[in-house]
Amino acid sequence: MELVLASGNRGKVREFQEAFGSELKALDEVITPFYIEESADTFAGNAVIKAKAVYEKVGNNYIVISDDSGISVDALGGEPGIYSARYAGKGASDRDNLQKMINTLKSKGLDESKAHYTASVAIISRYGIYVVHGWMYGKVIAEIRGDGGFGYDPAFIPDGFDKTLGELPSSVKSKFSHRTRAIKLAKPIIDMLKNIKG
Numbered sequence: 001m002e003l004v005l006a007s008g009n010r011g012k013v014r015e016f017q018e019a020f021g022s023e024l025k026a027l028d029e030v031i032t033p034f035y036i037e038e039s040a041d042t043f044a045g046n047a048v049i050k051a052k053a054v055y056e057k058v059g060n061n062y063i064v065i066s067d068d069s070g071i072s073v074d075a076l077g078g079e080p081g082i083y084s085a086r087y088a089g090k091g092a093s094d095r096d097n098l099q100k101m102i103n104t105l106k107s108k109g110l111d112e113s114k115a116h117y118t119a120s121v122a123i124i125s126r127y128g129i130y131v132v133h134g135w136m137y138g139k140v141i142a143e144i145r146g147d148g149g150f151g152y153d154p155a156f157i158p159d160g161f162d163k164t165l166g167e168l169p170s171s172v173k174s175k176f177s178h179r180t181r182a183i184k185l186a187k188p189i190i191d192m193l194k195n196i197k198g
Helices: 010-023 043-058 081-086 095-107 170-176 178-194
Strands: 002-005 024-028 062-073 111-123 128-141 156-159
Touching: 002 010, 010 024, 010 062, 010 178, 043 062, 043 111, 043 128, 062 081, 062 095, 062 178, 081 095, 111 178, 128 178, 170 178
Parallel strands: 002 024, 002 062
Antiparallel strands: 062 111, 111 128, 128 156
């Protein structure tokens, strides 16, 4: 069975290909990307929705991997959470979303808050659905520092560091990120599915 990631997000594709190599195809390498309504109220629910939608299009010769992830800021009551990719509105850019989070923090008179990233990875094949999770804890600051990473990375400082993910090399982030942790749990499941005979 072939592997396809239910995403065209180049940052995500890069992180997944670090684990699975070139055998993992981005969605646009397999089919024309299409809109999927993410209507669940959890990261896991949205990851499953995306995986199912793509699996229905590509068929049972594929293992579809889908990721739903985002950042939750304690001082904002867990926002943006599942709305991380569209916090500043539908079609918002990464920078728009990041700026809204910073402005919302500042509007509360804060320059930082505890926060964490969540990654839910759904795996669907002819053998069923599996979901795993990874987390990364730290804090967000009300300023943009560095131009590495993507999403909220330039304002997120992971526990044990004094630099944002935007300032740290991607090789450092890839060792402990929420997505890395989820991928490590997903890998043995995918290896098992690929090796089932019959």
